[in-house]
Amino acid sequence: MANIKEIVEGIMTRVPEVVGVILIDIDGIPIEMAGRFDMKPEDLGALLAACYNSYSQVGTELGQTLDNIIVEYGDLKLCQNRMPRGLLTIIAGKNAYIGMIRLEAKRAIDNLTKIMRDTMDLRGEMVKEMKFRLPDSRSIADILARFEKDGQ
Amino acid sequence: MRIINGKIYFKVLFFGTALAGKTTSLRWLFKHVIPHDMKITQEIKSIETSFGQTLLFDFTPIQISPNIHVRIFTATGQDYYLSTRKMLFEDVDGIFFVIDSQKKELEHNREFVEEFNRYLKNAPRLNNAVVIILFNKNDMDDIHPAQDLARMLKLENYPAYSVSSLLGTNLREAFITMIRRMLERLEQEARP
Numbered sequence: 086m087a088n089i090k091e092i093v094e095g096i097m098t099r100v101p102e103v104v105g106v107i108l109i110d111i112d113g114i115p116i117e118m119a120g121r122f123d124m125k126p127e128d129l130g131a132l133l134a135a136c137y138n139s140y141s142q143v144g145t146e147l148g149q150t151l152d153n154i155i156v157e158y159g160d161l162k163l164c165q166n167r168m169p170r171g172l173l174t175i176i177a178g179k180n181a182y183i184g185m186i187r188l189e190a191k192r193a194i195d196n197l198t199k200i201m202r203d204t205m206d207l208r209g210e211m212v213k214e215m216k217f218r219l220p221d222s223r224s225i226a227d228i229l230a231r232f233e234k235d236g237q
Numbered sequence: 238m239r240i241i242n243g244k245i246y247f248k249v250l251f252f253g254t255a256l257a258g259k260t261t262s263l264r265w266l267f268k269h270v271i272p273h274d275m276k277i278t279q280e281i282k283s284i285e286t287s288f289g290q291t292l293l294f295d296f297t298p299i300q301i302s303p304n305i306h307v308r309i310f311t312a313t314g315q316d317y318y319l320s321t322r323k324m325l326f327e328d329v330d331g332i333f334f335v336i337d338s339q340k341k342e343l344e345h346n347r348e349f350v351e352e353f354n355r356y357l358k359n360a361p362r363l364n365n366a367v368v369i370i371l372f373n374k375n376d377m378d379d380i381h382p383a384q385d386l387a388r389m390l391k392l393e394n395y396p397a398y399s400v401s402s403l404l405g406t407n408l409r410e411a412f413i414t415m416i417r418r419m420l421e422r423l424e425q426e427a428r429p
Contacts, residue, residue, distance in 0.1 A: 110239060110241055111327075112239065112248065112308075112327065112328060113308075114239055114241050114246050114308070116241055116242065125277060125278045127277050127278060127298040127308075128278055128282045128296070128298075131282065131294075131296045131298075131308070131310075132282070132284070135284065135293050135294065138324045139293065142324065219423060219424060219427045220302060220305070220420055220423070220424065221424065222424070224302070225417065225420045225421065225424070228301050228302060228416065228420065229413050229416060229417055231272050231275070231301075232270050232271070232272075232409065232412060232413050232416065233409075233413070234272070
């Protein structure tokens with residue numbers, strides 16, 4: 086089965102006019118992306134998550150669930166799709182067929198959902214397994230010392 | 238805390254009444270405390286109203302070690318943006334509760350303490366977050382002393398600093414305490 090990177094990049098190659106794909110955590114943390122973006126993925130992720138959550142809240146007030154968001158800019162179309170604990174956003178040129186993008190998004194989400202595990206489930210397990218080089222008391226002190234100096 | 242692609246992501250939120258000094262505090266920290274090489278972006282991303290107040294949030298991500306990121310948000314303080322504020326509390330690891338120490342703001346602060354307590358009640362995971370109270374505007378006249386405010390607002394159980402977000406007084410110390418406590422919790426969690 087394809088991995089996350091291959092699935093995300095696959096959308097770029099299969100759908101004409103697609104210029105970028107970004108997969109973010111529900112909180113906006115970039116997980117994977119393909120294509121070129123003129124802004125930092127961290128900023129883009131935070132904005133996309135905020136947009137989605139705002140529309141989701143509007144839906145809640147209207148008694149509706151939000152499936153996806155389609156935005157049309159001057160030269161671009163943006164299609165944002167919800168998946169379990171994540172959001173898949175596809176950006177395409179203005180001539181792109183939204184139907185094709187939605188279909189591809191649906192397929193990709195089905196595949197992504199199968200291989201992505203909720204990070205909350207992974208958390209305890211990964212921390213315990215010490216897969217990370219976690220900071221000890223000494224490195225915590227080193228990090229904190231960096232904030233003692235003026236950031237300028 | 239989130240773990241994504243082998244990195245740990247902490248989330249820190251500035252919460253408090255409108256014009257309490259959340260954005261000003263973040264801007265001061267960004268300019269004076271956070272080293273350049275830790276900044277992932279060179280400016281704070283803000284979504285503001287047409288009159289310059291925070292509409293959705295201010296946001297800046299920093300990288301404090303090769304595998305630890307801290308994402309810092311400020312929540313909008315206006316009452317009518319309650320619903321957008323609520324969503325920022327999801328999975329938060331650290332909260333700076335910014336209190337406007339001016340006497341005239343006491344009731345408004347009380348409302349926010351109530352809102353904060355509601356979040357704690359409805360989202361038990363929030364109880365694991367590091368909470369630090371910033372009694373802001375200590376450079377102004379006609380304010381309640383921090384200790385009195387802590388008692389009046391029933392916030393005595395949290396670590397607190399009397400700060401001026403405009404001058405930066407005690408903000409560095411508060412930020413260091415926040416990062417230290419979050420890292421210590423992570424260290425404890427990993428201990429066998």
